[in-house]
Amino acid sequence: MTLDTLPLLALLAPLTAAVLIPVVGRHENLRESVTLIAAGSMVLMVLAMLPEILEGGRISITLLPLLPGGDLALRADAFGMIFALTASVLWLLNSVYSIGYMRALREHDQTRFFFCFAIAITAAMGIAFSANLVTLFVFYEILTLITYPLVVHVGTPEAMQAGRKYLAYLLGGGICLLAATVVTYTLTGTTEFIPGGFLAAGSGTALSLQVLFILFMAGFVKAAWMPFHAWLPAAMVAPTPVSAFLHAVAVVTAGVFGVVRVAGWVYGTDLMAALGLGTVLAIIASFTIITASLFALAEDNLKRRLAYSTVSQLSYILLGVSMLSTAGITGAMVHIPFHAFLKITLFFGAGAIIVGTGREAISDMRGIGQKMPVTAVMFAAAAAGICGLPPFCALFSKVFLSLGAVQAGELILLGVIIASSVLNVAYFFPIIYTMLIARPSDERTLDGIREAPLFMLIPIILTVIASIAFFFSPGMPFLDLSGIALAEINGGVLP
Amino acid sequence: MNAVIAQLPVLILVVPIVGALLILLAGKVNRNFSYPVTLATISFQFAASLILLSAVMTGGTIHYYLGGWPPPMGIELVLDAFNSFVLVVILAMALLTAVWARQGAALDIPPEKTVPFFVVFQLLVTGLCGMTITGDIFNLYVFVEITSIAAYVLVASGRGARSLIAGFNYLVLGSIAAGFIVLGIGYLYVATGTLNMGELAAMLPASYGLATVHAAFLFLMIGFSIKVAFFPLHLWLPDAYTESPAVVTILIATATSKVTAYAMIRVIFSVFTPQYITESFPVTEVILIIAAIAIIAGAVLAIAQDNLKRMLAYSSISQMGYIMFAIGIANQIALEGGLLHIMAHAVMKGCLFMVAGMIIYRTGITGIHQMSGLSRTMPLTCAAFALAGASMIGIPPTIGFMSKYYLVLGAVEAGQYLAAAVLLIGSLLAAVYIWRVIEIMYFGDHHEGALHSGPEAPLSMLVPVLILAASCLLLGLFVDIPLEIIGPAVTLLLGGS
Numbered sequence: 001m002t003l004d005t006l007p008l009l010a011l012l013a014p015l016t017a018a019v020l021i022p023v024v025g026r027h028e029n030l031r032e033s034v035t036l037i038a039a040g041s042m043v044l045m046v047l048a049m050l051p052e053i054l055e056g057g058r059i060s061i062t063l064l065p066l067l068p069g070g071d072l073a074l075r076a077d078a079f080g081m082i083f084a085l086t087a088s089v090l091w092l093l094n095s096v097y098s099i100g101y102m103r104a105l106r107e108h109d110q111t112r113f114f115f116c117f118a119i120a121i122t123a124a125m126g127i128a129f130s131a132n133l134v135t136l137f138v139f140y141e142i143l144t145l146i147t148y149p150l151v152v153h154v155g156t157p158e159a160m161q162a163g164r165k166y167l168a169y170l171l172g173g174g175i176c177l178l179a180a181t182v183v184t185y186t187l188t189g190t191t192e193f194i195p196g197g198f199l200a201a202g203s204g205t206a207l208s209l210q211v212l213f214i215l216f217m218a219g220f221v222k223a224a225w226m227p228f229h230a231w232l233p234a235a236m237v238a239p240t241p242v243s244a245f246l247h248a249v250a251v252v253t254a255g256v257f258g259v260v261r262v263a264g265w266v267y268g269t270d271l272m273a274a275l276g277l278g279t280v281l282a283i284i285a286s287f288t289i290i291t292a293s294l295f296a297l298a299e300d301n302l303k304r305r306l307a308y309s310t311v312s313q314l315s316y317i318l319l320g321v322s323m324l325s326t327a328g329i330t331g332a333m334v335h336i337p338f339h340a341f342l343k344i345t346l347f348f349g350a351g352a353i354i355v356g357t358g359r360e361a362i363s364d365m366r367g368i369g370q371k372m373p374v375t376a377v378m379f380a381a382a383a384a385g386i387c388g389l390p391p392f393c394a395l396f397s398k399v400f401l402s403l404g405a406v407q408a409g410e411l412i413l414l415g416v417i418i419a420s421s422v423l424n425v426a427y428f429f430p431i432i433y434t435m436l437i438a439r440p441s442d443e444r445t446l447d448g449i450r451e452a453p454l455f456m457l458i459p460i461i462l463t464v465i466a467s468i469a470f471f472f473s474p475g476m477p478f479l480d481l482s483g484i485a486l487a488e489i490n491g492g493v494l495p
Numbered sequence: 496m497n498a499v500i501a502q503l504p505v506l507i508l509v510v511p512i513v514g515a516l517l518i519l520l521a522g523k524v525n526r527n528f529s530y531p532v533t534l535a536t537i538s539f540q541f542a543a544s545l546i547l548l549s550a551v552m553t554g555g556t557i558h559y560y561l562g563g564w565p566p567p568m569g570i571e572l573v574l575d576a577f578n579s580f581v582l583v584v585i586l587a588m589a590l591l592t593a594v595w596a597r598q599g600a601a602l603d604i605p606p607e608k609t610v611p612f613f614v615v616f617q618l619l620v621t622g623l624c625g626m627t628i629t630g631d632i633f634n635l636y637v638f639v640e641i642t643s644i645a646a647y648v649l650v651a652s653g654r655g656a657r658s659l660i661a662g663f664n665y666l667v668l669g670s671i672a673a674g675f676i677v678l679g680i681g682y683l684y685v686a687t688g689t690l691n692m693g694e695l696a697a698m699l700p701a702s703y704g705l706a707t708v709h710a711a712f713l714f715l716m717i718g719f720s721i722k723v724a725f726f727p728l729h730l731w732l733p734d735a736y737t738e739s740p741a742v743v744t745i746l747i748a749t750a751t752s753k754v755t756a757y758a759m760i761r762v763i764f765s766v767f768t769p770q771y772i773t774e775s776f777p778v779t780e781v782i783l784i785i786a787a788i789a790i791i792a793g794a795v796l797a798i799a800q801d802n803l804k805r806m807l808a809y810s811s812i813s814q815m816g817y818i819m820f821a822i823g824i825a826n827q828i829a830l831e832g833g834l835l836h837i838m839a840h841a842v843m844k845g846c847l848f849m850v851a852g853m854i855i856y857r858t859g860i861t862g863i864h865q866m867s868g869l870s871r872t873m874p875l876t877c878a879a880f881a882l883a884g885a886s887m888i889g890i891p892p893t894i895g896f897m898s899k900y901y902l903v904l905g906a907v908e909a910g911q912y913l914a915a916a917v918l919l920i921g922s923l924l925a926a927v928y929i930w931r932v933i934e935i936m937y938f939g940d941h942h943e944g945a946l947h948s949g950p951e952a953p954l955s956m957l958v959p960v961l962i963l964a965a966s967c968l969l970l971g972l973f974v975d976i977p978l979e980i981i982g983p984a985v986t987l988l989l990g991g992s
Contacts, residue, residue, distance in 0.1 A: 065975045066892070067900055068828070072972075138891035145890055155938045163934070171888075171926050175919045178903065182915070186907045 003052060004061050007074040007129045010045040010084070011122050013038045014091075018118035025111035032099050035114050039092040042125070046081070046088045050477060053081045056484055060131060069185035070134025070192065074126070078484035079264070079333060083257050084128035085477065086337040089466075090249045090344055091121045093459040097348055098241035100455025104355045107239060112149060117245070119146045124250035127257065133181040133191035136261070140177060140222075140254060144170040147251060150242040151235045162234040169221055169231035177219025177258075183212055184266065193261060195488035197268025206275055209267075213277050216262050217284070222255025224311045225318060226288040233307040240351025243303060247310045248344035253336060256317040260332055264489040269324045281322035286416045288315035293423035300361050302350050305427060306343070312420065313339050313386065319413060320401050326486060328404025333482035335397035338470060342385045342394055345463040349379035352452035352460065362431055369436040371449040376435045378460045383428040385467050388421055393470035396479070500546060504559040504572045504628060507543045507582075511536050511621040515614050522610030530597060533613045537593045537620060541586040544624075548579040552980065558630070566631070566691035573630035573693070577834070577984035580977070581757045582627045584838045585750040588845050589620045591959040592749070595849055596742045598953040602856050603653045603740030612652055619645035619746065623754045632680050632766060633690045635758060639676060639722070642754070643669045646747055650739040661734035668721055668731040675718030682711035683766070695766050703775040712767060712776060719759040723752060725819055726789030729812045736808035741852030744804060748811055749845040753837050756818050760833075764988040769825055783823025787917040789816030794924035798931075801862050803851045806928055807844065810887065813921060814840045820902060820918065829905025830985040831978065836898035838977060839886065842970065843895055846883035846963035850876050853952045853960065863932055867939025873951040877936045879964035884929040886967040889922040894970040 017038030024030045049059055059076040066072045076084065098117070102110050123146060126139030144167070152163035185191050187203045199209065217225070224232045235246055246252060263272055263281075272278055289312050296308035316339070320332025350360075352375040359365055369376035385392025398417065405413040440446060451457065470478065499506075514536030522529035551557060551574050559572040574582075596616070604612045622642030629635050647669065651662025684690060686707045687698040702708050717728070724732035736744050763772060772778050793813025800806035814836070821833020853876050854860055854869065870877040886895035899922060906915035951957070970977065 064972055066972075067897065067974070068904065072892070141891050141896075145885065149937065152934075152938055160934060160938060163938075167926070167930065171923060175923055178900070179915065179919055182900070182903050182907050185904065 003049070003059055006045050006049050007059055007076045008061055008063065010042050010049075010088070010129070011074070011125050013042040013045065014118045014122045014125070018115055018122065021115045021118060022111060028110070031111065031114060035095050035099075035118065036092075038118065039088070039095045039121075042121070043088045043092050046084050049076050050081065050085070053078055054477065054480060054484070056487075062131075066138075067134055069181070069190065070132040072135050072138065073131040073192075074129040074135070075131035075193075076129050078481045078488065079260065080128045080130075082333055082337055082478055082481050082485070083253060084125055085481075086253065086340050087121065087124045087128060087249050090340060090463075091124075091245075093462055094241055094244050094249055094344065097244070097351070097456050097459040100453045101239065101241050101351055101355060104453055104456070105239075107153070109153070113153060113239075116146050116149045120150070120245065120250060124254060127254045130193075132193060133184060133266070136258065137174070137177055137181050140258070141174050143251065143254060144174055144222075147242075147246065150245070151238045153239050153242065154237065156237070159237040162237045165234045166231045169228060173219050173221030173228075176215050176221075180212055180215040180219050183215070187212075193265035195265060196491060197264070197266055197271055197489075199267050199271060201271060201274060209271070210275055210277065210280075213262075213267065213275070213280070216266075217259070217281075220255045220258040220262075222251055223259055223314050223318065224252055224255065225284050225315060226291055226311065229288070229292065229311045232311060233304050236301070236303045236307050240303070240347055240354060243307075244344050244347040244351070247307070247347060248340040252310060252314055253340060256314050256332075256336060259318060260321055260329070260336075263321045264329065264485070269329075269489065273324050278322045278324045281318055282410070282413060285315040285319035285322055286413065288312065289319065289416055289420045290423070293420055293427065296427045297423065300363055302353070302360055302362050302365070302431070303347075305362065305431070306346050306350060309346075309386065309424075309427065310343060312423075313343070316397070316401060316417075316420075319416065320397075320404060323401075323404040323408040323410065323413065325404045325407040326490065327400050327407050329486060329489075330479070330482050331397045331400030331404055333485060334400065334474070334478050335394070337478050338393040338397050338467070339386070341463050341467045341470070342382045342392065345378060345382035345460055345467070346386070348456065348460045348463065349375050349382070352456050355456065356452050357449050362434055365431075365434050366438040366440040367435075367443075367446055368449060371446055372451050374457055375452055375460065378464050380432040380436060381464050382467065383432055387424040387428055391471045392467045393474065394467075395471065396474045500550065503543050503547055503550075504557060504574060505561065507540055507547070507628070508621060508625055510539055511617055511624070514539075515617040515621065518614050518617055519610065522613070526606065526610055529610045529613045530600075533617055534593050534597075536617060537586070537590050540620065540624065541583075541590045544579070544582040544586045547574055548583050548980070550574075551576060551579045567689045567694060570634050571630035571691060571693070572628045574628055575984070575987055576980055577987060578627045578757065578761070580834070580980045580984060581754065581837065582624065584841055585623055585627065585754055586620075588749040588753075588841050589623070589746065591845065591962060592742060592745045595745065595852070595956050595959045597955040599742050599849075599852055599856065599956055600740070602852065603658075603742070605654065608652065612649070615645050615648050615652075616742075616746070619649060620750070623750050626754050626758055630692050631690055632683065632692055632695065632762070635692075636673070636677055636680055639755075639758070640673055642751060643673065643722075646743075646751055649743040650735045650747070652743070653738060653740045655738070657734075657738040658740070661731075661738035665731045665735045668728075672718045672721035675714045675721070679711045679714030679718060682707050682714065686711065692761070692766050696768065699767065699771070703771055709776055712771075712778075715762055716759075716778075719755065719762065722755045723759060723815055724812055725815060726785065726792055726812055729789075729793075732812060733805055733808045736811065737802060737805040741848070741855060745845055745848045745852065748807070748848050749841040752811065752815065753841050756815065756837060760822060760988070763822060769989050773825065779823050779825050782819055783911065783914055786816045786819035786823050787914055789813065789819065790917060790921040791924065794921055794928065797928040798924065800928075801864055803854070803861060803863050803866075803932065804848070806863065806932075807847050807851060810925065810928060811840075811844060813925070814844070814887075816921070817899070817902060817918070820914070821905070824902075824905045824909050824911060824914070825989075826905050826909050827985055827989060828901055828908055830988060831981050832898050832901025832903075832905055834981045834984060835894070835901060835974070835977060838970070839894040839898045842963055842966050843883040843886045843893075846879055846960055846967065847887070849956065849960045849963065850880045850883070853956050856956070857952055863935060866932065866935050869936045869939075875957060876951055876960065879960045880936065881933050882964040883967050884933055886971070887929050888926045892971045893967045894974065895967065897971050897974045
């Protein structure tokens with residue numbers, strides 16, 4: 001086994017699981033073992049690539065000659081590793097959690113559920129390792145389609161409605177991404193990601209390149225930037241592990257990943273700046289950050305509030321890219337994993353509360369911290385982490401983003417970050433207060449509430465520990481990886 | 496052995512004609528004997544087409560003079576990269592349809608009619624082969640008529656009166672189309688004095704200014720447009736596809752429509768030339784606009800249907816628009832996409848129509864709204880539908896995506912951004928009509944009582960459907976294999992060497 005095949009093997013592990021899961025579908029324990037073994041081996045394969053990548057290497061493999069403009073080709077590089085590492089580790093935890101969740105609620109069609117999950121993570125890894133726009137698009141579309149059965153899992157009319165919205169937005173975005181890919185190929189004759197970008201000012205008129213960027217942004221509607229975010233709160237009808245998958249492991253992450261990829265590896269920061277695209281992106285991101293936070297304030301449904309929080313946090317990443325400065329892009333890159341680890345904890349917590357109490361409205365959650373202390377404390381910790389408090393990793397991304405805003409001389413953007421931090425506190429602390437401090441009007445309503453099963457608690461605790469560990473060791477591995485990635489696109493300037 | 500291979504171009508026509516007689520004779524002995532003979536004959540044709548394709552790919556274009564008479568006196572059969580590829584595609588589809596027909600034919604065809612049914616079925620396939628490989632334009636017309644007459648009979652062979660009406664409608668419009676085609680051929684003969692396609696191509700440029708030639712082109716275009724059901728001349732198609740027996744729908748939707756599209760492309764590019772349609776008589780813009788309308792209108796009409804077969808029929812009108820779209824762009828990449836789409840559409844539409852037939856076979860359901868929870872009763876069939884449907888929408892890495900990618904790329908290269916946008920919108924609309932079915936099949940309320948348990952379908956139906964569904968994916972992943980044939984074929988069409 002050579003190093004070259006590792007990116008492929010990392011995809012094949014969950015794909016094999018997807019083939020096996022329907023075969024052994026009747027035997028629950030066997031089926032779940034398949035998922036866990038696949039998830040575990042995928043993490044090991046990604047980790048096996050890490051030393052090579054940290055030394056500045058890249059691992060490439062061409063699978064199939066597919067289309068003019070791009071073979072189906074995989075390439076693991078530093079930035080791809082940030083996503084791959086996040087997705088693979090969180091998928092392992094999410095799988096453990098899913099097993100607990102699905103069994104506790106005795107959900108139907110679990111075989112289909114785990115089958116789709118396995119394909120979806122394959123697609124996510126494919127996006128992380130894609131070497132060109134065509135490959136990225138192929139996996140991006142697969143991810144859209146295969147997450148649909150997960151979103152509509154409950155099968156109620158409301159869920160079907162939400163599923164249609166989900167597909168309409170994401171397939172519509174996919175069409176734009178396809179158009180953008182074709183135009184890029186026609187302009188340059190290639191779609192392969194090259195550090196620092198392969199589009200040049202002479203590739204087309206300034207207007208056409210600006211329109212092309214808008215097309216790309218429309219393509220990456222998975223980043224849930226406003227006003228094209230409505231699919232994400234709608235998708236909250238899905239079972240909680242799916243929400244965790246959408247919000248932390250793969251789907252929205254794929255969206256912001258794509259934006260960073262295109263900015264750094266298709267356009268390049270210089271061309272972005274020359275075309276004024278940073279400003280465009282900054283306006284979109286700032287608007288989304290503030291508006292989504294206000295929406296979150298108004299939501300009483302816990303999962304929907306978290307959804308708006310995600311919309312807002314994703315735009316931090318877009319904001320970082322828009323600064324086109326070293327610190328800004330560093331902040332953007334590390335916010336992908338740091339946000340993912342914290343947000344998945346919040347969703348795990350919300351799911352644990354659903355399993356433990358059946359409650360989804362925040363106003364119903366008074367005092368449940370008494371009965372579910374672990375869940376509530378971990379939820380509170382992750383919420384504080386997202387607000388940017390120490391000792392949690394998201395502090396670093398916010399520091400870098402603020403630094404980037406100052407570097408770029410855009411104090412307005414700094415204002416956006418500060419305002420949003422205040423709003424974060426405003427919508428998260430009432431939840432913490434309700435769960436941990438407030439007392440229900442009638443103590444008897446708490447009777448019969450028990451802590452969630454161990455299968456669910458362990459992942460929650462592990463993600464919080466990881467978030468704290470990344471605070472004390474931010475360099476390893478995410479900040480180092482983003483440093484290498486930045487050095488690639490800037491041609492040697494380390495943050 | 497080589498002597499046999501040298502005679503294969505004619506054997507691929509003569510053997511099935513004799514085969515059709517044999518089917519009749521075998522049927523006289525015992526009704527059940529007619530099917531194996533049909534299957535054997537079509538298998539022979541398929542094997543022959545594969546040998547011919549490999550011969551063409553290694554040795555170049557094959558010219559075969561019937562009876563040893565060279566043109567212009569005799570009739571010529573020509574096999575080049577383009578039509579030997581089409582031949583393999585349609586015979587593969589015909590073979591799978593024949594396998595499917597083992598149990599599927601009994602669905603609509605009364606037992607006492609199975610013998611004549613298979614005779615006509617075999618004649619239809621033979622006519623299609625003839626249309627594909629002939630190098631003589633009047634001979635093409637003859638085969639068009641053989642094919643059409645067989646098709647009218649097959650469409651009308653269903654159990655109900657609606658099937659008869661659909662067959663009659665098809666007959667009327669098909670005959671009008673045939674009239675246009677034969678008139679067009681007549682004008683061409685007046686202008687040049689020959690009927691051989693190669694000679695026509697060589698002699699026509701001298702008369703490109705003549706009104707006679709323009710009239711001939713228009714007559715041929717209108718005639719073939721009716722035959723391929725190119726919007727807005729599609730009126731016969733929805734009824735013919737919906738009301739005819741399931742087997743017939745599969746064969747007509749995959750093989751017949753593809754061969755007719757082939758014949759149209761052949762006439763436009765090999766009898767006339769790319770120069771003619773772009774410079775002497777600029778029609779590409781018009782074709783492109785109508786194709787764009789066809790793509791959108793067909794898809795919108797498909798969305799409005801509840802009957803699954805009718806929905807797929809309208810989808811075919813939309814998809815034929817994609818092939819016409821390639822003609823309208825008329826550059827290398829777009830035409831590669833167009834030819835690829837001939838194969839892609841045959842494979843995925845064949846799969847979808849087979850699924851529609853199997854649902855009727857198993858449950859008697861035709862309406863989409865009745866299919867809720869069907870994935871429980873027929874898991875493999877529904878999975879095949881989902882895969883072929885994904886290909887229809889154009890989800891990568893299926894074959895449907897590949898052909899659309901080439902078409903979009905060709906349109907963008909030609910600077911037709913608006914047309915490219917239409918293609919993309921068309922695939923979104925396809926998502927609407929396909930996804931509606933998938934949603935109901937997989938996530939609808941389950942009323943278990945209405946659906947009985949047991950095996951979901953006979954193996955002879957399940958295997959072809961699964962082969963086609965897998966092909967949607969595999970042909971997409973290994974798209975470079977068909978493209979190795981299509982690339983040279985398109986170069987040939989565009990007048991290169």
